[in-house]
Amino acid sequence: MSLWSLSVGASARVSSVTGGAGNVAAQRLIDIGFRKGQPVSCLLQPGFGAPRVFALGNATYSLDKETADLVILTHDTPS
């Protein structure tokens, strides 16, 4: 399951960030904290395919579909 498919209010943990070496978006996601085991939740899904809003720790990020799809989640829901 990718981060984009996380429904509003739901939480999960990051399993991996795909895209391979040299993928700048993947590298940036890792830099800002999308790392294995980190809890992430979806705060908002604005309409019309707009980028969605996710909480990672105390920070809030807006990611478009292509970028959010790089983040793979585990089914292990954080407490």
Place this chain on the structure above:
Amino acid sequence: MKNVLLVGAPNSGKSALFNRLTGLQHKVANYPGITIDVGSGALRSDTRAQVWDFPGTYSLNAISGEEEVAIDALRSALADDRPAVVAMVLDATRLEKGLTYCLQVAREAARSKKPFLVLLNMMDILEHNELALDLDGLRASLGVPVLPVSARTGDGVEAAEAALLSTRAAQSPWADTPDALIEGSAQQIADRFVPQGELLVRRQAKIDNWLLGTASGGVAFVVIMTLFFQAIFTWSAPLMDGVEAFVLGLGAWLVPLVPEGVFADFFEDAVFGGLGAFLVFVPQIFVLTLIIGALEDSGYLARAALICHRPLSYFGLSGKSFVPLLSGVACAIPAIYAARTMSSRQERLMTYVAIPLMPCSARLPVYALLITVLIPDTTVFGGLVGWQGLVMSSIYFFGIVSALLVASVASRLGESESRKQAFILELPAYRTPNILPIIHASVNRSGHFIQKAGSIIFTVTVVVWFLGYFPNGGEDLSTSWLATLGTWIQPVFEPLGLDWRYGVAILASFLAREVFVGTLGTIFGIENADDDPAPLAERITESGLTAASGAALVVFFTIALQCVSTVALLARESKSTGFAMRLLLGYLLLAWIGAFAVHGVVSMF
């Protein structure tokens, strides 16, 4: 002299801290990636120390050309032999986002034998929300001094200044740490020390539910943007009128002191006329910078970028292009300044490409004149809709569509980076705008416009005046050097069915588009055509301007980049005269081809 290298993640409050440390009102905004140039200023407590504010980035691994420039600048500063201390600004409320970058820079600083310390900013917000952070534990884990500060309240800044000047500042212990361990350590430190409790996120999410909700977000967006437009058009109008009246009044007072003749004419038309032509934009730039600054600082601008990202991405633009394009409907000058908030150079260039096509207010008098000439003043739908108004709306719509289409084509022809940039935008916390630095930034921006763009605009004004005034002392524009030039370029406009008079008016309109109306008025012998274009429209109709040529003129004005101020500012802001010249020539060519095509089509009917 000692250097203080201030680095940190976007939106960590680094520029606000820079202001505190230097007393300078450096541009500060609550928007990721706002610092584009490396700012500098003397340390307030010891002016022998120079503080350098490096552009914010999340990592030493650049993901855009802009970040690469910023990181190269930091590496050069670290490699410099002069004594320097590296100060990493971390947002205490969002510690995790800056830790990887912190450790990467700590490693580079250690390798360069530069002392390193951490300034833990926004401690006031933590305290306000009764959230705790183990400072001693963080110091021990990072192995470097960690000083709690608040750029907003000034708490801890004195202690930070003392630490920056201390000769005992520590070398970081990360010199030999490999990348993988840096990432792992950043994660461990984040897990251990990030303040727990999602209070800040929850509070922000409540407001976001309103401002980004599908229905409520749309309504809020329209309301905020309507107010924004009102500010540019309505609030700045009295100030613009005031500036114009002041320059005219000054001219009326000073010109009689100069002996009559060429000098008096020069001062009246070129100096005061020219001054008025560009100074009138200053209030608009001030108001626009003020409003955009307040929107940025409140945290809303990042949300506006999110809302607009999807539709604009179809045209190779980003959500962050929205505000500059919107400003372009008023005037390209403040629009170009507004694009400074975009962190990616490629995205900025694509926005610069689109801005000149947005239907700016200077085109309005030209369209009004040509519509009066070409379109009968009749109505449809029981008098509810006038043909002239309908045509005016269509011309505006044509301008906006042209801007988006040209941006779309340019982005596809450009570098791959501009075609598909990952959209990763940190949404800053909502807060009350800190108004004083915003006012200072607005004043600085206005002064910058007067100083830089003004000199170029004024020079060109003088040249055009000179060509129009000589050799007959301003007696008759039709025998001036400008008219001679108009005759030379007549072959260019003949295929559009336009004679030398329109050629001269088009040439003069490169000062500012609205000059077209006044120049045609002078040529056709109609005074005050700017204020009342009806007699001029009548004279133009009598002179036999065909519908095909009129339509060609409309298309030409919709596309051509006829504004010295815009070209000068594009060259300056893009840091490339070549880019501005290519836009000028490209749009001229496109305007001519479009006008020629429309002339041909309309002539068939």
